[in-house]
Amino acid sequence: MKKSILPLTLSLLLATAVPAVWGGEEMPGLEMGGSKGVMLNPASPQDGVMAMAHLYDIQAAMSKNGRQETHHLMVIFTDSAQGKPITQGLAAVKVTGPDGVKGAPVKMMPMGDGFGADLTLARPGKYDFEVGTKLADSRRRVFTFSYLRK
Numbered sequence: 001m002k003k004s005i006l007p008l009t010l011s012l013l014l015a016t017a018v019p020a021v022w023g024g025e026e027m028p029g030l031e032m033g034g035s036k037g038v039m040l041n042p043a044s045p046q047d048g049v050m051a052m053a054h055l056y057d058i059q060a061a062m063s064k065n066g067r068q069e070t071h072h073l074m075v076i077f078t079d080s081a082q083g084k085p086i087t088q089g090l091a092a093v094k095v096t097g098p099d100g101v102k103g104a105p106v107k108m109m110p111m112g113d114g115f116g117a118d119l120t121l122a123r124p125g126k127y128d129f130e131v132g133t134k135l136a137d138s139r140r141r142v143f144t145f146s147y148l149r150k
């Protein structure tokens with residue numbers, strides 16, 4: 001069942017190349033497949049790795065396919081020393097919603113230069129994303145992002 005959404009998320013990945021504005025503001029210039037992307041505030045670098053996150057509203061496309069996921073989270077990890085994306089390893093995200101309940105980890109799939117997951121951010125409010133990784137060097141790192149859904 002999860003596999004059936006890959007073509008959609010891959011097509012959304014193509015939209016990730018044009019970061020424009022920091023701070024979770026909408027980027028009107030960045031739109032692909034009808035989905036608007038926002039860049040989340042950067043997480044603090046961890047042990048030589050930087051992480052940059054984009055969030056795409058995919059609700060319209062997903063509901064057409066009978067799915068309930070509303071957003072696609074895409075995170076690109078970069079080796080601070082080499083300035084290159086790290087594409088090997090594992091990543092998962094735990095989402096804490098406006099109700100304060102932390103969800104179970106959702107595996108993030110390797111997608112191009114980063115890792116992505118489709119999430120259900122069902123209602124307005126603050127969402128916290130805790131992205132745990134075990135990348136190429138097998139060390140554990142945690143990056144945190146947040147998003148205010150209007």
Ligand SMILES: [Cu+2]
Nearest residue numbers: 013074111116
């Ligand atoms: Cu993605």
